Amino acid sequence: MTRDDLAGSVVVVARDLIGCTIRHGDTAGTIVETEAYHESEPASHAYVGRTARSVTLFGRPGTAYVYFSYGMHALLNVVCEREGVGAAVLIRALEPIDGIGVMRERRGLVRDEDLCSGPGKLTQALGIGLELNKTDLFDGPIRLGPPAGPRPEVLVGTRIGITKAPELLWRFAAAGSRHISRPWPPGAREALEAA
DNA sequence: CATGGGATTGACT
DNA sequence: GTCAATCCCATGC
16 A cells, blocks of 8 residues: 555545554554545535645645544544545554554453444554644554455445435445444445455 | 534443 | 533634
């Protein structure tokens, strides 16, 4: 997963990020769930154009967009598409790889499948806060890495927790993972490619 | 300057 | 299943 890869279509990138890794300090995990957001649809923060918050989304692909949600959670996104286009992939869940002990301390939990099974949970587990907004994912404190093993089969479904453009099939997850944020809804389609 | 919504989570019925 | 916590940010007056 190179910076050039991230410059492509945000929906394709969201699917291709499944299986890649995120590392911060001694903690790391495999991406098992993502969602795509693009300036052309109203659920995206970039839909309203460039504002103090959304300006990050229009920046260089491979930049981290970290924003504050519901007064208590930092959510991590990977900025995608070419510079000037507002688009990003929300990282919704990880399967823990390294630093599980630290994650348990930060989360106050024991079960591995609860440590990073949500966009707010994984930032807490990895110690990712708003101060990391606009940092570079190839040359910064948070590192995006290539898949460690073979690509998993990828499921496709509709995005979670939004009220606008709910029909888009822009949510992706590793098939069979026990570390995703919410059970896959009945009737969701299954992606054919694993590549 | 005041207001209201939100890409969530955890606790509770 | 429902709901409150909590605060940044976008919008409107």
